[in-house]
Amino acid sequence: MINIVRVAGFYWKFGILKGKITLCVLNGTVIYYDPKIVATALIERNNQILIIKRAVQVGYGLWSLPGGYVDRGEIVENAAAREVLEETGLKVKTDKLLGLFSEQGNPVLVAAYTATETGGCLKAGPEALELGFYSPDNLPTLAFPRDQLIIETWLSSSGS
Numbered sequence: 001m002i003n004i005v006r007v008a009g010f011y012w013k014f015g016i017l018k019g020k021i022t023l024c025v026l027n028g029t030v031i032y033y034d035p036k037i038v039a040t041a042l043i044e045r046n047n048q049i050l051i052i053k054r055a056v057q058v059g060y061g062l063w064s065l066p067g068g069y070v071d072r073g074e075i076v077e078n079a080a081a082r083e084v085l086e087e088t089g090l091k092v093k094t095d096k097l098l099g100l101f102s103e104q105g106n107p108v109l110v111a112a113y114t115a116t117e118t119g120g121c122l123k124a125g126p127e128a129l130e131l132g133f134y135s136p137d138n139l140p141t142l143a144f145p146r147d148q149l150i151i152e153t154w155l156s157s158s159g160s
Helices: 074-087 146-160
Strands: 004-007 010-017 018-025 030-032 035-046 049-056 067-069 090-103 106-120 126-134
Touching: 004 074, 030 090, 035 090, 035 146, 049 074, 049 146, 067 074, 074 090, 074 106, 074 126, 106 146
Parallel strands: 035 106
Antiparallel strands: 004 010, 010 018, 018 030, 035 049, 035 067, 049 126, 090 106
């Protein structure tokens, strides 16, 4: 099945090349569906970590570390700080890269950082139903298994 759509004055064809889904403009240019980068931050206060209850899909009503997509041309660390501000009202400085996290079949690469509060006022933004600091051993249901892995990575690296 070939799907052709008109966007911005061009006709685009979706297809598979070398086993990968691609998007081709009809003049033969191939554009791959490459992974999207997400930046997230782990903020600790009094041995508890900040998480948000998601007000958006995927994972509406479940909890996650604050974070989101990196904009084209944006520095990843800055994206993590921007997302924290948008979702929680807190200004932060990213400290340390905890790691890069990915899952088979999921086109998202997550860059997870630790971050330190530098200002702002804790308040749920439009993408959060609520938020709070929780003990890592008493977390509500998380939207993404990778968040649990990020938290475990942080716990093992911090000696907590």
